[in-house]
Amino acid sequence: MxxxxxxxxxxxxxxxxxxxxxxxxxxxxxxxxxxxxxxxxxxxxxxxxxxxxxxxxxxxxxxxxxxxxxxxxxxxxxxxxxxxxxxxxxxxxxxxQVRPDGHTDPDGADLLEQVPGVTHLETELDRSLTAQTLRAALLKLDPKYREALVLRYFEEREYTEISDIMQIPVGSVGTLIARAKKRLLPLLSPSV
Amino acid sequence: MTSPFSLDPSPNDLASKVLDQIEETRVTPRPAWQFTWKNRLLWVVCVFGVALGAAIASVLVFSVQEMDWDLYEIAGSSRMFFFRDAIPAVWAVGILLAGFAVWYAIRRTRAGYRYPVSAIIAIALSGFLIGGSLLAANDVGRALDETLGAQLPLHTPIRLKKLSLWMNPARGLIVGEVSAVDLEKNAFTLVLPDGNLIELNSTLLSPQSKATLAHASAVRIIGYAERDATTGTARFIPCAVLPWKGKEYPPIKKGKALPVDTPGPVSQFPDAVRSTGCKDLQPYAILQRIRPNH
Missing domain, CATH: 1.10.1740.10 (RNA polymerase sigma factor, region 2, helix turn helix motif)
Structure with missing residues (x-):
């Protein structure tokens, strides 16, 4: 070698x-x-x-x-x-047979930095949202929803690319992301 | 600093570790033909699934064509049961399996994930329906129903189903092949499915029914049984004659002629259908409502 x-x-x-x-x-x-x-x-x-x-x-x-x-x-x-x-x-x-728990995640701040890029979420999020809140909320999501959000907003992938990565029809990508956001929002509220 | 585009000889580097592992385990790229043939095989499975679905659909199209959808009440069935009888369950399950095979194969082709499930289902069903109609038009549906269908468990070929619906003396229904007609003497002879001959009287038949007798070979007859007051023998009195629907008529074993008024299928008639005339006969009343000229 x-x-x-x-x-x-x-x-x-x-x-x-x-x-x-x-x-x-x-x-x-x-x-x-x-x-x-x-x-x-x-x-x-x-x-x-x-x-x-x-x-x-x-x-x-x-x-x-x-x-x-x-x-x-x-x-x-x-x-x-x-x-x-x-x-x-x-x-x-x-x-x-586990879902990720985030106890050792060093990436919270990185995630939070990306939040302003999420136009819809930005208006919904409380300004006092901490990196930990977002991280914890993302980790509570089903992996397929978390992955859709990660690819779209953190990896900044186009729908066609997400379709190729997740091997789902392009039309389903939009639906998946919309559902992921819908499920994420309640998890971001302080009462949760 | 190591360029990201050159091989770093450092043993702790991930690239080095992966290359070492490739070296140690002698991993080599799988040959391209394996992927090409896998993809082709999946398309072959897909085409095979469509062909299978089309063949099954041809049987379903044939079955539907063979039934008189407006006459289900006369046969004593409900619309739902008539549909169930016309659509053989075993073929319906087969078409579902063919659809699953098409979906499974397409989804696993190289770009199959790009097609929505609804599009795959629509394409598969269109293929089944178009292919099935073409095959049915070329008599493949009938041949499959008769040959392959006869070998399948829980399946009865459509001609036998129709026979069980229409050869129902207890309801006043018999079927047969017209072997001789003499309208001047108001008499005609019918070969029953079991091969026996029976002579019947056509006095009560409408002109439409008489025309059917003159032109059709296989017929369905609605009538009633009565017992001769003097001799005590049973007779079957036809009220209406309908042509046999469809291409297939149950095979008839030709037998010797039976004398008039001998007990035959007539003896199977229960008291319920014994009547003094056609007017009181339920299947006939239904026919009058559906097709008044009979």
């Missing part, structure tokens, strides 16, 4: 996929490109322990490598790898 491969920063994902198929060492560039983003995504979904995230991420990249030939260039690679991360995270939750 002494081989050093380098790629220009603007190299498209599809080119890196093709290079990885030819030489596995090239896959490191894809891992580098997505490692941080996926790590943040997993944390937002509720995988809070660093060790757990590392395990899930390793599985994500191994599965990605194993299925590189399945990548359809008509689809954004980022959507495809996020889909694998989504599936792995759901499997992780199922295997643990």
């Amino acid at each position: 002494e081989t050093m491969l380098s790629f220009p920063p603007e190299a498209p994902d599809a080119a890196l996929v093709r290079a990885s198929l030819a030489q596995k060492e090239a896959f490191a560039a894809l891992i580098r490109r997505y490692q941080e983003r996926l790590d943040r995504y997993l944390r937002r979904l509720g995988v809070f322990r660093v060790e757990d995230r590392e395990d899930v991420l390793q599985n994500v990249f191994l599965k990605t490598y194993r299925n590189l030939n399945e990548f359809d260039e008509g689809l954004a690679f980022s959507s495809w790898i996020y889909r694998i991360a989504h599936n792995e995270t759901m499997s992780f939750f199922r295997a643990r």
Whole structure:
């Protein structure tokens, strides 16, 4: 593993996929490109322990490598790898038979920063809302609703991308997000 | 600082760990043909599901075509039970399974998740209906109902269902094939489904019923039984004749002619349908209401 491969920063994902198929060492560039983003995504979904995230991420990249030939260039690679991360995270939750609890979540402030971007929610939220309130409310949501909100407002994904990641029809994405917001709002009220 | 676009040789780096794991476990990318063929196989399952659904739909279309939907009351059925009898449950379950196969396969194709369930159901049902109608028009529905359907448990081919509905002497209904008609003598001969012959009197028949006798081969007869006062033998008196509906008529074993007034199916008539005339006969009264010219 002494081989050093380098790629220009603007190299498209599809080119890196093709290079990885030819030489596995090239896959490191894809891992580098997505490692941080996926790590943040997993944390937002509720995988809070660093060790757990590392395990899930390793599985994500191994599965990605194993299925590189399945990548359809008509689809954004980022959507495809996020889909694998989504599936792995759901499997992780199922295997643990737990819902995330947020006790060790360091990302509360990060979440709160994103709230102004949520036009509808912004008007509804009390200004004294703390990061912990939002975090706790998100964690009470069903994983599919939490993921829809995370992808839309924290990962800033388009509906078509969310459709590709969650593998649901585009029309269902809007419905899912609307329902997620509806369920989130009561959880944000101080009495809850 | 390591460039994010080059391989970092650091052993603690995630990329290195993943590559090491790939090396140790000898993981290789699955060949492209596996994904291609999996996708193709799913589409084949989908096409097969539509074909299966269309074949089943052809039986349903055939069954519906074979029934007289306005005459269910005469056969002593309700609209709901008539529908249940016409739509074989086993085929209805089959069409649901075919629909499930289509939905399952499409959802698992490469881009199948993009199609809403409602669109998949609409496409599948359209395929079933269009394909089923085309197959039924080419007699596939009848052939399936007769051959494959006869092998299935809990299924009775539609011709036998119709026979059980219309060969109901207790209600004053019999079916048969007209073998001879002599309207001058007001007599005609009928071959019953069991192969026996019976001679009947056409005196009480309307011109419409007589025309049916002259032109149709298989007929349904509404009538009543009466006992001859002098000889004590039972006779069946026809009140109306309807042509047999549909392509299929139950196979008749040809038998020798029976003398008039001998006990045959007539003896199966209970007192309830014994009447002094057609007017009091319930199925006939219903027919008069539905089709007054009979």
